[in-house]
Amino acid sequence: MAELCQPWPTDSTWCADLPNTPADRTPLQNAAVEHATRTLSLLTGGRYGLCEHTVRPYCTACQHQRTPSRHLYLQAGLPGQSWRPCTHAHDDITLPGPIHQIVAVHIDGRILSPTAYRVDDGVILVRQDGGVWPIGQNLAIPNGQPGTFAVRYIRGTSVPLGGVKAVTVLACELVAQLEGRRCRLPTRVTSVDREGVSYQMADPTEWLAAGYTGVDEVDVWLAEVNPAGRGRTIPTVWSPDVVQHRRTEWT
Structure with missing residues (x-):
């Protein structure tokens, strides 16, 4: 699976209450965007980001x-x-x-x-x-x-435009769930920690098993990019003849 380095971009066009920049969001909103990003990355086989x-x-x-x-x-x-x-x-x-x-x-x-x-x-x-x-x-x-x-x-x-819309809508639903408002997400929850604060969010294991989230706008896009219904990683080929690379983590 592709490595997840940063949250996917969002667009307030599809959720007016969710600012586009992390600095303008509340910790709860940032946690929702990160959770939505990780979920969609898993459901799309880590191909974006x-x-x-x-x-x-x-x-x-x-x-x-x-x-x-x-x-x-x-x-x-x-x-x-x-x-x-x-x-x-x-x-x-x-x-x-x-x-x-x-x-x-x-x-x-x-x-x-x-x-x-x-x-x-x-x-x-x-x-x-x-x-x-x-x-x-x-x-x-x-x-x-x-x-x-x-x-x-x-x-x-x-991340393509459809992915930006999907992560925005999903994050918006997560925020609604966290704030106790009506939302379209499963009732099963899991604990997510961010900046020392623990949040109870929708458990993505149900989504990963099914390959969809239950949110129409998100699932339409998932069906387009991953018609198999579950996240599949991009295949890679290894050979002893291929150049090796050492990645620098820090200096």
């Missing part, structure tokens, strides 16, 4: 025996060990996708000009300035120093 990542590409073996190669050619030891370059460099590298936007490419502590590369097929980062990607890097030292290579990018697929 954006996350920013920093990856330091490497591979465990040189690719010089594979021609042509769409994979990265880096050779890196374990953290704390020395590294040695592969013998062949290439101008393309496959990253975990889909790539929504490249924020920055760091080579030896310097930011590469955006005009020096492009994205092909939503996952391949290609040098278009006549250069090639570094033939090695030292994973034992932090990014930003000589001998390092990192790509900072936004991964995922933007």
Whole structure:
């Protein structure tokens, strides 16, 4: 399932009482938006939403025996060990996708000009300035120093308009439930904690089992994007020949 990094955007067109920006919402409203986001992400197989990542590409073996190669050619030891370059460099590298936007490419502590590369097929980062990607890097030292290579990018697929409407309507129903007003949600509840406050919200397990929420506007959209009735994750393929990536969580 795709990683959930931030709540989906909302639009007050479909719920006048729910502000669009988190700063303008009450803690209860923000909790409702986060709960609605997580529920719809599960019901759509995690195919929507954006996350920013920093990856330091490497591979465990040189690719010089594979021609042509769409994979990265880096050779890196374990953290704390020395590294040695592969013998062949290439101008393309496959990253975990889909790539929504490249924020920055760091080579030896310097930011590469955006005009020096492009994205092909939503996952391949290609040098278009006549250069090639570094033939090695030292994973034992932090990014930003000589001998390092990192790509900072936004991964995922933007939430479509139908998803914005769905999360807004569902969050609005959740707020109504929390405030004791009439709503269209199941009566079964679960505890959700946010900012030190515990809320009793509709339990999504019933929805996940059925593949719908009981709210017409939301379920129409779910049927369009997930006609199977249950959230299915986007399939991925793993191969020992595919480039490996180490993601930087913090520095």
